[in-house]
Amino acid sequence: MGVLIVDNYEQGCRIAFERIKQVVTQRERPVLGLATGSSPIGIYNLMVQDYQQGHCSYSHVTTCNLDEYCGIDHHHLQSYHYFMQHYLFRWIDILPKNIYIPTCENILEQECKKYNDLLLQNPIDLQILGIGSNGHIGFNEPGTPFDSTVHYVKLDEKTRMDNSRFFKSLEEVPKYAITMGIANIMQAKSIILLAFGFQKAVAIKGLVDGRQTIELPASVLSSHPDATFIVDKQAACLLLHK
Numbered sequence: 001m002g003v004l005i006v007d008n009y010e011q012g013c014r015i016a017f018e019r020i021k022q023v024v025t026q027r028e029r030p031v032l033g034l035a036t037g038s039s040p041i042g043i044y045n046l047m048v049q050d051y052q053q054g055h056c057s058y059s060h061v062t063t064c065n066l067d068e069y070c071g072i073d074h075h076h077l078q079s080y081h082y083f084m085q086h087y088l089f090r091w092i093d094i095l096p097k098n099i100y101i102p103t104c105e106n107i108l109e110q111e112c113k114k115y116n117d118l119l120l121q122n123p124i125d126l127q128i129l130g131i132g133s134n135g136h137i138g139f140n141e142p143g144t145p146f147d148s149t150v151h152y153v154k155l156d157e158k159t160r161m162d163n164s165r166f167f168k169s170l171e172e173v174p175k176y177a178i179t180m181g182i183a184n185i186m187q188a189k190s191i192i193l194l195a196f197g198f199q200k201a202v203a204i205k206g207l208v209d210g211r212q213t214i215e216l217p218a219s220v221l222s223s224h225p226d227a228t229f230i231v232d233k234q235a236a237c238l239l240l241h242k
């Protein structure tokens with residue numbers, strides 16, 4: 001596990017972008033695990049810019065997203081289907097058939113199994129993660145077993161409150177979601193976790209200086225063979241050794 005303390009958001013996103021570009025240009029059939037939320041937007045902007053400058057194609061790339069809300073449709077401005085189109089997919093040459101995002105639209109048990117099978121068939125080369133202020137990764141909330149696979153989840157109230165900044169009110173924030181499980185995330189060959197801002201400092205302290213516990217889902221990453229945490233100075237402010 002490596003911790004990189006960066007000066008700012010831009011620098012953190014650039015480092016993550018360079019790693020993505022390495023995987024995309026060096027592998028024949030790369031599979032990227034992607035996240036939504038504020039943390040990766042800067043990475044997606046750099047991917048789009050780089051693509052538009054003609055430097056990199058995504059026509060051979062497969063992507064698997066971490067999660068999606070249940071109870072809002074894919075055209076909703078806060079759905080993760082919409083988010084991914086808006087920030088990334090519609091600007092690059094990725095093939096729609098190679099884009100995978102879990103969905104709650106059909107029978108949930110079947111959806112979970114389908115997405116799980118898909119992840120088994122498409123092992124992820126590089127997984128991008130954000131972290132919740134409660135330590136969640138994907139929507140694996142505190143208490144989720146480390147051996148969990150794709151599942152339906154009731155969102156933590158802390159997560160709903162944190163994410164209410166994207167909605168008109170707290171009431172509008174969905175209560176349920178579908179997410180890759182912790183075991184799926186741990187299967188990725190490499191992982192980059194991004195954390196920016198003071199609101200992530202307690203979770204980052206637990207992740208870097210604390211012990212593994214299901215109460216801090218991200219703590220599982222300390223036993224991943226190739227996980228890098230990119231954190232800004234605010235998110236790193238409680239760490240013992242900087």
Ligand code: F6R
Nearest residue numbers: 035036037038039130131132138
């Ligand atoms: C998003 C996801 C979440 C976010 C986390 C941090 O697909 O799975 O775990 O990464 O909630 O969100 P931001 O980046 O908005 O602080």
